[in-house]
Amino acid sequence: MSTVLQQLVNKPYKHGFVTNIESEVAPKGLSEDTIRMISAKKNEPAWLLDFRLKAYQAWLLMTEPAWPNVHHPKIDFQAISYYAAPKLKPKLSSMDEVDPELLRTFEKLGVPLHERMALAGVAVDVIFDSVSVATTYKAKLAEVGIIFCSMSEAVLEHPELVKKYLGTVIPTGDNYYAALNSAVFTDGSFCFIPKGVKCPMDLSTYFRINTKESGQFERTLIVAEEGATVSYLEGCTAPAFSSNQLHAAVVELVALDNADIKYSTVQNWYAGDENGVGGIYNFVTKRGLAKGVNSRISWTQVETGSAITWKYPSVILRGDNSVGEFYSVAVTNHHQQADTGTKMIHLGKNTRSTIVSKGISAGQSSNSYRGLVKVAPTATGARNYSQCDSMLIGDKSGAHTFPYIQVRNPTAQVEHEASTSKIGEDQLFYFAQRGISAEAAVSMIINGFCKDVFQQLPMEFAVEATQLLGFKLEGAVG
C-alpha cells in the first residue's frame, strides 16, 4: 500500500468520548435473577417476563454460531453488565428536565434533543445505554394516530399491540443472539403507523453505548397497518474503549396489506483502534415480514463501524406481490471484520426482491457478503435480482461473497451479478495528473461505487454517509 494511500485512511474516531454521568449499572452476570431484575425495574407485565424466561431457557441450550467468516475470542457472557442507565428523574414532563449532560452529549453527536433545534422534520427516540432518554415530536405524531415511543413505554401503555406483534417475526429461539436479546433486552423503539396513515416525517432512533462493560440489547418493533407508510432511520455511536462491548439488537418490522416500510441505518459504532484493540461486537438480527399483499419492506444500511459486524437484515415475502429490498454499503478498515448480507424468503406469488451490496475493504480487514435467496414452492412468478460488488483498497484486505440460492418453484427468475475492483496507484495517478488530490479522488471513486445505495438514503443520511465514508477511508488507499 502506497504511503499516499496509507496517509489517507487514518483519521481518528470522533465519537469516541465518554459522558460523565451518574449511572445505575447492574452487577455483571446473567441468570434468571438478572432477567427478573430487568423486568421488575421496568414494571413489566407477567407475560413479558415469561417471554424473557422462555428465551433464556432456549438460549441456554444453544451454541454460538460458528459459520460466520469472523474470528474473536469467546465472549464471557458473565462478564457483561446487562443493565446500565443514567439516573433520571422518575417522570419527565418536558425536554427541559433531561439531564443537561445528556443534552450536551447528543448535541455533540449532532442529535439535538430540543424540538426547536431538532433535525428538521425528523422525530428522534434517543437510547443511552439501556434506556430511552427522550423522544421528540411525540405529540405531533399522536395527532395522526402514530405511536412512537420507547419500547419500555410501549409495554406499559400499549401492551395489546406489543403483545400482538413482539416475537412474531423473530421468534425467541430464532438464533443465539436473538434469543439472548429476547431474554435481556432493555429498551428500544416502538413505532405503530395505523391504517392508511402516511407518516408525515422520518422517524429515527439514535443509539449510544456509554458504559464500559455493559452490553446494549435493544429491541425495535415497527408495525405499519394496511396502506401505512413510514421511513425510519437508525444511527449508532459509542466511546472508544480498549475492551469490546457487545451490541445484540433485534429489529422486527411488520407490513400489512399495501404498507410500506423503509428502514435506513448508518452504523458507526467504535471499530477499535488501528491495531484491532477494542470496538463493538455488533451481532444483530433484523427481519421484516411483508405480511400483506403489495406490501414493501426496504432495508438500506451503511455499515462503517464495529470491530465485528454480523448482521443480515432480511425480508419474508409472504403477501402476494410483496417487495423486499436490501441496499448495503459495508466498509471495513484496519482489523475490522464484517459478515453481512440479507435473506429474501419468497413465499407469496409474484413476490420481488432486489439486493444491492457494496463491500469496501481497506487495511487488513475482512469483508464478507452472505446472502440467501429462497423461493418456496408457493412463490409462483417470484423474481430476484442480486448484485454484489467488492472494492479492495491496498493489498492486505479481503473480500468474500457467499451467495446461497434455493429455488423450489420452476417459474422463478433469479439473477446474481458480482464484481471485484481495486483502487490502484494508476487510478490515483490519473486523478493527480488532473490536479485532483488522492483524498478527493478516493472519495469520488468510493461515492461512485456506492451511488446505487446512497441514492436510497433519505437526504440528511446520504450527506452524513458520504462524509462518514470520506472520513473513514482517509489514508486507506494504496
Added chain:
Amino acid sequence: MITPNSPVLIDVHGLCASINGVDILKDLDLTVRRGEVHAIMGPNGSGKSTLAKVLAGHTAYAVTAGTVQFEGQDLLAMAPEARALSGVFLGFQYPIEIPGVANSQFLRLSYNTLQAQRGHEELDPLEFDDFVREKMKMLEMSPDFLDRSVNEGFSGGEKKRNEILQMALLEPRLAILDETDSGLDIDALRIVSRGVNQLITPDNAVILVTHYQRLLNHIVPDFVHVMEAGRIIKTGGKELALELEKRGYDWVSAEHEAAGRARTQEVSA
C-alpha cells in the same frame, strides 16, 4: 513555432530514472521553449513513455540524478498534482477506466481545481455543461460521453479524444502527449490533431511522443528528437522524421556510435 529569445519553459538536465531498480533514463537532456512543438521518437523500450511519466511525477519511477526546471521551479520536488496545477499535462497512452465516476463530474472537478488554483471562477454543473459541450464539438465528441463513467467502455480512439478534451479544458503550459496517435483511425487522427493544433499558442508548448511520422503530418514539429537507451541521441527539424520513416532508426544509432568512437579516439589521441 520557433521564436528567437522565447523563454525556456522546461529544462531537463542529466535526468536519470529507474523503475524497480532498472535504469531507464540515462543522462537525458531536453530544453523546450514557449511556442515550440517537439516530437520524441525512437524504438520501443528507448524510454519515451518513461520520460513522459517521470515529468508528470508517476510514483512508480525513482529519479536517481539530474534536474528539471519548469518555469524556474524545481519540478522534481513537486507532487504530481502540484505539477498538474502549475500547468504540466500528460495525455496518457493508456487512459485508465474509472467505473462509477461520471466523466462530467471528473472533468468538472479537474477543471474547477485548476480554476481555483489560477484564481479564476469555478463553474457550477450547468455552466460547466455548456462550456464542456463547446469544447466537445471541436473534437466531434457526442455529449453522451459526459454521462458515461470515465473512459469505461470507450474505444481506443474515444479515450484519446477524451484526453485531448481534458487538454482543451485545462489549457496547460506544457502538454506531453504520449502516443496520442496510437489506436486512432485516419479520421480520428485528423480530428484529434486539429484539436491539438487549435490549442497551441505562443505561450505554451507540446511534446509529442510518437512512433509514427503520420501524426507529424498533422501536427508539425519544430524539433524531432530520437531517443535510444534512455537518452536523446539525435535532434533535428521536421525533415528528420521523414528520414526516419524512410530509413528506420538503425542509421541514427550507427551514426551515434561512430561519433562516440570518434570522440573516444580524439580523447585518447
